[in-house]
């Protein structure tokens with residue numbers, strides 16, 4: 001694990017974190033980054049959340065952007081994310097606060113192993129049920145709140161994960177269908193975010209934060225697009241081969 005930017009303080013360390021666009025910055029004191037959890041509920045799995053659990057709510061200090069995060073309530077949990085770039089920062093219940101390790105600066109999330117632990121959500125929202133009015137073989141994808149839904153007229157044969165600043169924060173697992181094989185059914189809550197050379201447009205849900213797709217402004221790449229396979233309903237993407245892309249090594253160097 002690389003934990004650059006952390007400062008030792010007894011048995012715990014203080015980690016810096018930020019959303020991708022840098023509008024929200026914080027520090028959090030964590031006793032052990034080896035005890036993180038993931039969850040396979042419909043919301044956590046779509047965002048590939050990796051939860052760390054500060055001992056106390058006061059272990060989180062907001063440095064910039066107090067009050068700027070948007071809330072999405074699901075069950076008894078309130079998830080907080082940046083409405084500009086979509087980075088999910090934390091989850092609050094009446095008992096505790098959990099911090100999304102993906103939002104920590106300079107933590108190599110690929111090197112961490114998380115224990116699957118239910119986040120406490122047991123009821124799945126009804127909008128994830130689809131009216132299956134399209135040909136067999138089509139796959140249906142949705143953000144969590146149902147504001148963005150799309151149909152894939154193909155089945156991904158492989159996925160790509162990437163450790164760049166945006167993909168690692170969003171926890172996206174990519175497949176690249178032809179643009180013509182994707183039918184967007186609803187995108188009322190779509191927010192688009194670009195950065196750096198502004199050649200890739202990242203789409204996420206402005207209501208529930210789920211990253212849904214990316215498309216390319218370069219005409220040479222516009223025939224294809226990236227879709228987040230985690231958003232596909234009832235699709236066992238984990239059995240597909242995954243290519244790991246070292247996007248972090250591609251300049252320019254990310255700075256929040």
Ligand SMILES: [Zn+2]
Pocket residue numbers: 019020021022023024082083084085086087
């Ligand atoms: Zn942001």
Ligand SMILES: [Zn+2]
Pocket residue numbers: 039040041042043044045118119120121
């Ligand atoms: Zn969950």
Ligand SMILES: [Zn+2]
Pocket residue numbers: 143144145146147148189205206207208209210
């Ligand atoms: Zn949504």
